[in-house]
Amino acid sequence: MSRSSDEEGSSRDGAVSPGDASGEFDDEAVLLVGHGSRREKSNEQVRELAVGLEERLGVPVDVGFLELAEPTIPEAIGSLAPAVSEITVVQLSLFAASHVKNDVPLAIQQARSEYSDLTLHNGSHLGVHPAIVDLLDDRAAAVEADLSVDREADDVAVVLCARGSSDPDANGDVHKLARLLYEGRKFDRVESCFVGVTEPRLQDALHDVAKHRPDSVVVLPYMLGDGVLTQRIRDRTAEFDDEYPYVDAAAGDPLGTDSRLLDVLGDRWQEARTDSVRMSCDTCKHKVELDGYEEDVGGARAMLRALTHQESHADRESVDEEPHTHDAPEKHVAVCTNQTCAADGAPAVLERLRQSVRDSExxxxxxxxxxxxGRCGDGPMVAVYPDGVWYGGVDQNDAERVVSSHLDRDRIVSDIVDQTL
Structure with a gap:
């Protein structure tokens, strides 16, 4: 992408300013990480935001995708590494769920090992931000205009519908965003819900809102792209509108490529490159033991899940699959090949495991x-996931036993177990 060094910074007070013509950022690049989609239109939206962010910051901005699209994060970093000494990763993710907490950090950690002379900063997700609240307010106003209602005179209820996550921290931010949208505005009420994974679901939220008999219900899809889930929200809203004739209901547009997202991305870039990123560790299920999520505590467990997720997309074949359907292997075996384990013979163990897997029927x-x-001195370490079984001091003969016993027959090789998660 071309570099622009004389564009104005964000118009929002306090937003970052771009580099100047002196070339302050000549050795720096930004990697905008999107989720990736089989719908090329969604991927183009990420690229469009990257162009806008480059113009805003005056820094080259490239794009990488977590899955389903190219280039991948490792490929994107690999293409930038020969040209710059510093890369700031900015994440086009709405909330801090598994991609933000596990998958992107894993990719960055692997890149740091591969490119020792490259400085990599990891930025946070979009999160809860005033610019996004303003954007949602405008999306609601557009629906109100279509319905010919006036929030000053009519009772208008808003239902903010997000995708839903298995991470309570991410789901909690949806409720916070809904509350911020309600504060200071003339909405009768603002409710939050989800289209999948967790509760309350959209249809339940709509029926609950209907009990208060508002004049109109505005449903806001809290998503970046316009895809399968957004259409599902529109369909459910239309069904609700037919079922409740005394309420006018309609769904709005997703966030798309609105320029206010550049305000947020610019702030996240500045935080990352100045090492001032702050994650919500006090409510992170990988950091603290939350009721119902006890089994998710532990950085090692999170890392292995990220590895499994990273591999699970490799063998997808059908473009008609539901979002996030995986054709994944039953087991994932991770072999530590860091310095200490490598010196103890980990590369040979890795190859023996791979050969034994290939030979097995x-x-x-x-x-x-x-x-x-994190088990230096006890290696070579081998972790089998999703079982959460870690083997220590594994040699080549043990590798064959891990395959023939654990992987083939689900029988743990007890004498070399280091720990279970």
């Missing part, structure tokens, strides 16, 4: 290398 597993598992 029963085994459905993928074997990959990983960086340090």
């Amino acid at each position: 029963e085994c459905d597993a993928r074997v990959t290398r990983t960086s340090c598992l």
